[in-house]
Amino acid sequence: MWTLIQIELFKIFRRPRTYIAFAAITGLIGIIQFGLKLDGAAYIDFMMRDINSSITVEGKILNGYQVCYISLQVLLVHVPLLIALVAADMISGEANMGTLRIMLTKPISRTRFLLAKFLAATAYTFLLLVWLAILALLLNMLIFGTDDLFLLKSDYVVLLKKDDIFWRYIWAFAFAMLAMTTVASLGFLFSLFAENSIGPIVATMSVIIFFTILSTLNIPVFNKLKPFLFTTHMIGWKEFFDIKVNDANEAIVGSIQNPQKIITSALVLMAHIVGFVTAAVVIFKRKDVLS
Amino acid sequence: MYKSLLLLVSIHCCLLVSAQDMTGLVMKVKAKLDQVNDYEADGRMKTDVSFIKAPIGKVKVYFKKPNKFRLKKDGGISLLPKGGVSVNMNSVFAATDFVALSAGETVIDGTKTRIVKLLPSNENSDIVLTTLYIDETNLLIKKSVTTTRENGTYEIALSYGQFASYGLPDKVVFSFNTKNYKLPKGITLEFDDEKPVSEAEKLKNKKGRVEITYTNYVINKGVSDTVFK
Amino acid sequence: MEPIVKVTGLTKSFKHITAVQDLSFSVNEGDVYGFLGQNGAGKSTTIRMLATLIRPTQGSIEIFGRPLLTNRNEILRQVGAVIEKPDVYKYLSAYENLELFARLSGVKVSREKLMQQLDKVGLSHRAKDTVKTFSQGMKQRLGIAIALVHDPKLIILDEPTNGLDPQGIADIRNLVLHLSRDLKKTVIVSSHLLNEIEQVASRVLIIDKGRKIIEGNAADLFDPAQTIVELQTFDNVYAIQQLQLSAWSKHLQPQRDTAILIRLDRQQIPQLHRDLVDMDIQLLSLQPRHSLEDYFLQVTSGNQHVDTYSN
Numbered sequence: 001m002w003t004l005i006q007i008e009l010f011k012i013f014r015r016p017r018t019y020i021a022f023a024a025i026t027g028l029i030g031i032i033q034f035g036l037k038l039d040g041a042a043y044i045d046f047m048m049r050d051i052n053s054s055i056t057v058e059g060k061i062l063n064g065y066q067v068c069y070i071s072l073q074v075l076l077v078h079v080p081l082l083i084a085l086v087a088a089d090m091i092s093g094e095a096n097m098g099t100l101r102i103m104l105t106k107p108i109s110r111t112r113f114l115l116a117k118f119l120a121a122t123a124y125t126f127l128l129l130v131w132l133a134i135l136a137l138l139l140n141m142l143i144f145g146t147d148d149l150f151l152l153k154s155d156y157v158v159l160l161k162k163d164d165i166f167w168r169y170i171w172a173f174a175f176a177m178l179a180m181t182t183v184a185s186l187g188f189l190f191s192l193f194a195e196n197s198i199g200p201i202v203a204t205m206s207v208i209i210f211f212t213i214l215s216t217l218n219i220p221v222f223n224k225l226k227p228f229l230f231t232t233h234m235i236g237w238k239e240f241f242d243i244k245v246n247d248a249n250e251a252i253v254g255s256i257q258n259p260q261k262i263i264t265s266a267l268v269l270m271a272h273i274v275g276f277v278t279a280a281v282v283i284f285k286r287k288d289v290l291s
Numbered sequence: 292m293y294k295s296l297l298l299l300v301s302i303h304c305c306l307l308v309s310a311q312d313m314t315g316l317v318m319k320v321k322a323k324l325d326q327v328n329d330y331e332a333d334g335r336m337k338t339d340v341s342f343i344k345a346p347i348g349k350v351k352v353y354f355k356k357p358n359k360f361r362l363k364k365d366g367g368i369s370l371l372p373k374g375g376v377s378v379n380m381n382s383v384f385a386a387t388d389f390v391a392l393s394a395g396e397t398v399i400d401g402t403k404t405r406i407v408k409l410l411p412s413n414e415n416s417d418i419v420l421t422t423l424y425i426d427e428t429n430l431l432i433k434k435s436v437t438t439t440r441e442n443g444t445y446e447i448a449l450s451y452g453q454f455a456s457y458g459l460p461d462k463v464v465f466s467f468n469t470k471n472y473k474l475p476k477g478i479t480l481e482f483d484d485e486k487p488v489s490e491a492e493k494l495k496n497k498k499g500r501v502e503i504t505y506t507n508y509v510i511n512k513g514v515s516d517t518v519f520k
Numbered sequence: 521m522e523p524i525v526k527v528t529g530l531t532k533s534f535k536h537i538t539a540v541q542d543l544s545f546s547v548n549e550g551d552v553y554g555f556l557g558q559n560g561a562g563k564s565t566t567i568r569m570l571a572t573l574i575r576p577t578q579g580s581i582e583i584f585g586r587p588l589l590t591n592r593n594e595i596l597r598q599v600g601a602v603i604e605k606p607d608v609y610k611y612l613s614a615y616e617n618l619e620l621f622a623r624l625s626g627v628k629v630s631r632e633k634l635m636q637q638l639d640k641v642g643l644s645h646r647a648k649d650t651v652k653t654f655s656q657g658m659k660q661r662l663g664i665a666i667a668l669v670h671d672p673k674l675i676i677l678d679e680p681t682n683g684l685d686p687q688g689i690a691d692i693r694n695l696v697l698h699l700s701r702d703l704k705k706t707v708i709v710s711s712h713l714l715n716e717i718e719q720v721a722s723r724v725l726i727i728d729k730g731r732k733i734i735e736g737n738a739a740d741l742f743d744p745a746q747t748i749v750e751l752q753t754f755d756n757v758y759a760i761q762q763l764q765l766s767a768w769s770k771h772l773q774p775q776r777d778t779a780i781l782i783r784l785d786r787q788q789i790p791q792l793h794r795d796l797v798d799m800d801i802q803l804l805s806l807q808p809r810h811s812l813e814d815y816f817l818q819v820t821s822g823n824q825h826v827d828t829y830s831n
Contacts, residue, residue, distance in 0.1 A: 154475070
């Protein structure tokens with residue numbers, strides 16, 4: 001199995017397409033960094049215009065943690081599309097190249113073959129997120145320094161102390177990993193059904209975009225649907241940046257407002273991953289390879 | 292509601308106490324505060340605004356005559372009410388031009404206080420009216436309610452301890468009105484449902500408080516002008 | 521001798537068509553088994569079933585004496601296959617491809633061995649080049665190197681000469697002969713070209729529309745003196761019954777559509793004619809096919825002409 005995963009990773013990282021996602025993330029983070037470094041004050045003013053009418057916020061709002069949060073907020077909506085690019089190509093790409101035929105005449109059971117491929121896609125997702133963490137968190141901490149994190153939520157604002165943030169990011173990335181793996185498993189499932197990569201990639205992206213729109217729309221009819229959409233749960237990482245307050249309305253350092261919500265979301269995502277991968281295995285085992 | 296209360300209080304004053312000039316008392320309090328040329332102090336600041344979740348923060352406070360005041364947080368981010376500088380009492384007296392009228396007496400925290408209304412003579416002053424609750428025996432301001440043109444009405448409650456002789460409080464509670472806070476979920480990219488009504492109601496409580504507990508006053512040891520910049 | 525491959529009653533139905541129907545054949549050790557049929561005859565489907573790419577709807581496949589479906593991995597360890605185009609990873613070099621597939625086949629092969637393998641197919645000088653830059657013939661040779669890298673007992677080559685130039689075709693032919701004669705491998709090779717099979721095969725199976733037409737030793741099938749006679753009768757069941765009881769039973773070939781096929785020497789045709797009359801078989805037509813090639817072309821071209829026998 002390990003050999004198989006190694007081979008799959010070797011294949012992934014020898015393909016130019018793989019690096020599109022890394023380049024895209026680097027580019028996007030670079031643009032955010034450049035823009036905020038250059039014109040961050042204006043951005044913060046704009047961000048603060050609603051709160052400034054009654055509260056004056058003083059201090060270095062635009063620090064590395066803030067830039068990381070902004071980056072993640074923007075990027076984690078789009079990283080799934082980059083992951084789809086590789087995950088949805090895992091099987092269909094091989095069918096398209098014709099290599100699936102050779103692969104499946106090798107003495108490896110289809111289940112193992114599929115799981116190895118999925119694990120390789122997961123490893124790719126992991127590396128992509130590590131890269132994102134390096135750029136969005138560590139690099140921004142270097143460039144912009146660290147300070148308290150001031151966040152605007154829809155109904156309230158949250159101020160997190162400087163030394164109560166880093167661990168939240170670690171967990172947030174871990175959660176993002178789960179969310180992105182869900183995307184990878186969906187793309188992976190779709191990749192069984194086509195002999196070209198475009199179809200599954202577009203299908204995965206469409207599902208994500210469609211669900212995300214449904215998740216974002218605040219229309220009562222759709223609100224009932226929201227808990228059943230995995231995209232709703234994908235932004236669960238944000239919950240790590242909400243803090244509990246005591247009766248005196250003091251934030252309790254080191255607390256999370258809604259840990260249950262995170263756990264629920266994580267379980268929903270895991271159930272999706274298991275569901276998608278199991279479906280993929282069941283279908284793939286019975287599939288005739290005609291490419 | 293507030294206005295009618297004010298009116299009621301005014302009428303009350305006129306009828307019973309008959310407007311007394313309180314300038315003398317105010318000048319005495321001012322003189323007491325004037326012993327302090329400058330100070331710096333450490334404080335713990337707690338922001339209690341319904342829509343703000345913030346931890347207790349350490350602050351440093353600097354003051355220099357006549358009315359330079361600065362609240363600093365060590366590197367962190369601080370949330371202060373708009374016009375937050377007014378946490379300082381000295382600014383109340385910065386303008387020498389005012390009319391001070393008595394509006395009766397009341398008891399605050401077990402201490403008998405005189406209610407003094409300060410009306411600035413300057414028509415363009417931001418402050419419209421300041422009501423001070425003065426402990427006459429100790430010459431300490433226990434509470435002040437200030438109505439401004441720009442920043443609404445805010446209330447400051449002060450408790451004294453070790454530094455009462457300088458007129459410097461141990462604890463200042465600043466209460467103010469806040470506007471409603473709400474951002475569309477589309478902007479904050481939140482997908483979750485609306486908050487339950489009770490929680491939403493809680494967030495609508497519009498009274499905000501900032502509480503600063505002072506420790507370690509360093510008085511009249513000189514404070515560099517640079518800290519106020 | 522136990523056959524290496526034994527296929528019994530193999531059927532594969534897709535949604536709208538039955539690609540292979542009730543196909544039985546066996547391949548013996550050391551055979552170069554020629555698998556002949558037109559495009560779309562069911563060769564590819566059969567070969568893919570042998571390589572576990574397609575699941576049979578019915579029937580069984582035994583390889584090395586064990587059922588393929590339940591012993592897939594052990595069996596495939598001893599099988600090398602090139603199915604249709606020899607597609608490999610274009611963004612990897614020839615060497616990397618070969619190494620990768622060797623590992624997937626469960627063998628650790630040294631660098632020298634891999635280079636030797638590339639050398640055998642004449643690609644050692646291009647070992648480090650990505651496959652993108654290869655010609656069709658080079659890809660085909662690399663595909664064969666991959667099929668052989670784990671030293672399998674059984675080699676399946678599906679249309680190996682497709683898209684090759686005459687030199688490439690000759691190379692493949694020599695390779696198949698080399699595998700069989702020098703390395704004593706069993707080879708199944710499919711093609712739609714009779715002469716290709718004729719030159720290498722020791723046994724031949726011809727299929728059309730998913731059914732077996734004929735199976736036999738190449739030496740017999742390609743014997744110019746041998747011919748095949750197609751009979752049309754009023755009652756095929758009765759006719760076959762009678763023929764099986766007679767001396768003709770060993771000449772009888774599997775039935776195709778409505779025709780009964782009999783293989784015999786050309787001189788025996790009058791005797792057959794007389795015997796049929798004696799057995800009271802009501803004959804509609806009797807068509808001799810002059811050679812296997814003629815026969816193959818006719819059955820597979822789909823437009824058989826009726827040519828009533830007259831002595």
